Amino acid sequence: MLKFLSPVNTPILRSAVAAVLSLGAVGVAQAATPFEIDVSTAIDRGINYLASSGAFNNPSSAGDASGLPMLVLLEKRASGIATDPPQGYIGASATDQGRLRTAAAYILDMANETSFYAYRDGAWMFALAEYALTDGPDKSVLAPGNPDYETIKQAMDRLVDRALANQRKSTNGYPAAINQGYWCYTNSGCEDSSTTQFVVAGLASAKAFYSSAKSADAPFADPARVALIDTALSLARQAYELNAKISSDNASCATLTATERGHGYNAKSYNPSLQQTASGVYIQLFGGSTVNTAMVQQYLEWLRNRYRWQDLDSLGNFWPGNSWAYYLWSSFKGMELIRKSAIAPAAGNLGPNDLGTLPAGSLPVCVVRQENKDPALVARPASFGAGGVGFYAGEPKGQYFDYAHQIIGLQCANGYFGCNGSPGNWESWSHQSYQLLVLQRSTGGGCVDTDGDGVCDAVDNCPTVANADQKDSNKNGVGDACEPPIAKCDVDGDGDIDSVDILLIRAGIGQAPAAGDKRDANGDGRIDVNDVRACTLKCTRAKCATS
Amino acid sequence: MKALLSSLALAAAALCASLPASAGVVVSFAPSTSHIGIGDSVVINVSISGLGAEILSAVDLNFMFSSTAATRSMADFSSLRSALNLGVPGDEYYDEDVNTAAEFGVVAFSWLDDGTLAASQADSFLLGSFTMLGASDGVTKISLGPDPFFERNFVGLRALSLDAAIGSACIGVGSGKCEVPEPSSYGLAGVALLAAGMAARKRRRSNASA
Numbered sequence: 124m125l126k127f128l129s130p131v132n133t134p135i136l137r138s139a140v141a142a143v144l145s146l147g148a149v150g151v152a153q154a155a156t157p158f159e160i161d162v163s164t165a166i167d168r169g170i171n172y173l174a175s176s177g178a179f180n181n182p183s184s185a186g187d188a189s190g191l192p193m194l195v196l197l198e199k200r201a202s203g204i205a206t207d208p209p210q211g212y213i214g215a216s217a218t219d220q221g222r223l224r225t226a227a228a229y230i231l232d233m234a235n236e237t238s239f240y241a242y243r244d245g246a247w248m249f250a251l252a253e254y255a256l257t258d259g260p261d262k263s264v265l266a267p268g269n270p271d272y273e274t275i276k277q278a279m280d281r282l283v284d285r286a287l288a289n290q291r292k293s294t295n296g297y298p299a300a301i302n303q304g305y306w307c308y309t310n311s312g313c314e315d316s317s318t319t320q321f322v323v324a325g326l327a328s329a330k331a332f333y334s335s336a337k338s339a340d341a342p343f344a345d346p347a348r349v350a351l352i353d354t355a356l357s358l359a360r361q362a363y364e365l366n367a368k369i370s371s372d373n374a375s376c377a378t379l380t381a382t383e384r385g386h387g388y389n390a391k392s393y394n395p396s397l398q399q400t401a402s403g404v405y406i407q408l409f410g411g412s413t414v415n416t417a418m419v420q421q422y423l424e425w426l427r428n429r430y431r432w433q434d435l436d437s438l439g440n441f442w443p444g445n446s447w448a449y450y451l452w453s454s455f456k457g458m459e460l461i462r463k464s465a466i467a468p469a470a471g472n473l474g475p476n477d478l479g480t481l482p483a484g485s486l487p488v489c490v491v492r493q494e495n496k497d498p499a500l501v502a503r504p505a506s507f508g509a510g511g512v513g514f515y516a517g518e519p520k521g522q523y524f525d526y527a528h529q530i531i532g533l534q535c536a537n538g539y540f541g542c543n544g545s546p547g548n549w550e551s552w553s554h555q556s557y558q559l560l561v562l563q564r565s566t567g568g569g570c571v572d573t574d575g576d577g578v579c580d581a582v583d584n585c586p587t588v589a590n591a592d593q594k595d596s597n598k599n600g601v602g603d604a605c606e607p608p609i610a611k612c613d614v615d616g617d618g619d620i621d622s623v624d625i626l627l628i629r630a631g632i633g634q635a636p637a638a639g640d641k642r643d644a645n646g647d648g649r650i651d652v653n654d655v656r657a658c659t660l661k662c663t664r665a666k667c668a669t670s
Numbered sequence: 671m672k673a674l675l676s677s678l679a680l681a682a683a684a685l686c687a688s689l690p691a692s693a694g695v696v697v698s699f700a701p702s703t704s705h706i707g708i709g710d711s712v713v714i715n716v717s718i719s720g721l722g723a724e725i726l727s728a729v730d731l732n733f734m735f736s737s738t739a740a741t742r743s744m745a746d747f748s749s750l751r752s753a754l755n756l757g758v759p760g761d762e763y764y765d766e767d768v769n770t771a772a773e774f775g776v777v778a779f780s781w782l783d784d785g786t787l788a789a790s791q792a793d794s795f796l797l798g799s800f801t802m803l804g805a806s807d808g809v810t811k812i813s814l815g816p817d818p819f820f821e822r823n824f825v826g827l828r829a830l831s832l833d834a835a836i837g838s839a840c841i842g843v844g845s846g847k848c849e850v851p852e853p854s855s856y857g858l859a860g861v862a863l864l865a866a867g868m869a870a871r872k873r874r875r876s877n878a879s880a
Contacts, residue, residue: 599783600785600788629765653728
């Protein structure tokens with residue numbers, strides 16, 4: 124199960140704050156690799172470009188794209204280190220908090236002065252949700268008493284309701300399932316996937332907002348809208364399953380296997396493209412699929428067979444240049460969501476780390492397929508300093524390095540990603556933001572929540588059993604909901620677990636357990652030191668004291 | 671703050687050790703090959719490295735000695751105990767449950783919870799050492815028994831066994847000669863070291879952001 128940041132993801136927020144505080148004390152560069160340092164530099168330069176260009180102003184110079192730069196600022200990390208959490212509002216510097224307040228104020232001012240527009244509304248929903256869930260101030264602080272402004276809850280309601288109203292479904296003229304689930308630019312009149320991916324991302328984020336127990340000027344919780352969003356996301360997933368297609372625009376890589384499937388800008392009119400197949404992965408995940416769902420596997424196969432980081436070649440429908448950055452973010456986001464899920468690819472199934480591992484000449488042959496870059500064989504972009512080839516040796520191979528190294532090499536002196544042969548773009552604000560979001564390893568404010576308890580898998584102490592309270596009585600890092608039953612370890616049956624029980628289990632190591640044997644704590648049919656340790660973690664008192 | 675052993679020292683030790691190259695966690699014997707005269711001694715150190723985000727919380731080990739060409743004069747696993755009790759004697763359980771010429775068995779576990787161990791245990795550390803005396807011409811090999819549950823069981827977080835690559839040691843005594851490792855073995859050892867180093871770096875990062 125997938126969702127965006129929710130209020131009960133407080134461990135994430137605490138981590139973000141702690142990271143910011145600790146980095147202030149120990150310095151950023153201590154644990155960062157040369158590549159991570161350069162990525163961090165590129166992010167700072169890129170954000171400064173956005174700021175100096177007015178993207179965070181009210182009104183925002185980014186206009187309908189303003190949600191994307193705002194998300195960039197919310198997803199900024201304390202450094203380029205992979206494990207650094209996004210700063211959100213609460214972890215941001217005073218300068219960035221000021222920028223975020225004006226960016227949020229712009230949305231609260233404009234939501235009631237606009238009508239549905241898929242790109243803008245989707246981005247506003249995920250930016251506003253992440254802002255609110257990380258304690259961004261509401262109208263009472265941003266524009267007290269100003270009748271032109273709405274509260275966060277009012278603005279979110281407006282954005283969500285008009286998105287739901289404009290989805291293609293049986294009640295607004297689309298009785299056949301294969302024609303349902305999509306959004307067009309400003310209505311339900313077409314089956315465009317580039318617009319659909321934005322609305323899905325925004326609604327998934329809004330779902331977390333409405334699942335929250337938090338409040339600002341008004342409480343966020345809204346179970347009725349959560350249910351409506353779930354229905355909409357499920358319908359979008361269905362669209363990407365029913366309209367999945369074989370083939371591609373590149374004749375040499377048209378149909379590589381019988382099982383691969385992809386999605387184009389409009390599934391009924393276009394062959395599958397890299398960017399829309401990639402976003403189709405996360406649309407299915409947000410709609411309830413997992414990495415092991417058959418259709419997700421088929422999308423991953425299509426992407427694996429045509430993996431590229433340099434450009435879209437002829438795999439971007441009619442806009443291979445313009446859509447490159449757009450592809451990088453959608454594909455990285457989809458794969459990163461899988462990586463952060465509690466559900467790993469099953470044996471024999473494809474996973475995100477399979478991208479880039481298949482040489483172009485291997486079966487199925489696709490001459491434009493690229494392998495992962497070798498960090499030891501690529502050069503450090505000159506704008507980051509001396510170093511040359513090999514400067515990044517030791518950095519892990521994979522999708523992130525492929526994309527991030529390509530991106531930083533295209534950055535201009537002013538921070539814009541538009542130099543050194545950069546592909547084209549649809550619109551400069553989104554072009555800049557997509558690439559920054561990749562560098563930040565952004566999942567669009569989202570996370571994987573397999574058990575649906577509102578806590579992201581990455582910080583859930585029991586990721587496959589719902590336990591919203593995260594109760595961990597013995598503080599062993601395993602939630603009570605995932606602990607083995609106490610009866611398993613209470614060998615002497617005195618109602619607690621202490622060193623007496625532990626030593627009885629230790630004495631039984633190597634013995635065959637009887638049926639229901641309390642010493643076989645993990646139930647694997649043997650008594651071994653793992654059972655000793657499992658029960659030690661269950662002890663009633665610290666260090667298994669007897670009293 | 672986690673105390674980190676010198677990675678350079680570990681690297682130097684591991685370069686002389688025999689290391690299967692697979693998992694990030696590596697148990698190495700150093701020196702992996704040695705030669706002593708009858709009446710001479712050599713100390714074989716057993717270390718664990720590459721724990722990364724993992725911990726060592728318990729062990730069930732049986733060291734096997736293939737012959738009495740070299741005999742064990744001393745076994746010292748105080749380092750293992752320190753890793754499990756984080757320097758507070760009594761916060762670990764330790765039992766040498768087998769002690770014959772052919773076998774040396776240890777069962778040990780920590781009374782501390784996973785979080786406490788993760789916060790302070792090193793990424794790599796010495797488990798223990800054997801002082802071996804040359805007794806007669808021949809070769810003695812030291813390794814862990816093959817049983818994954820009762821002879822080579824290294825337990826980490828959540829009471830789950832670690833997927834550890836286990837090395838071995840060979841001691842030639844007098845006219846006894848150990849086989850010289852093929853050059854490819856050094857390549858495998860390098861791969862294991864690289865994996866261990868990357869895991870250690872990952873762990874340091876998670877500490878820095880905790």
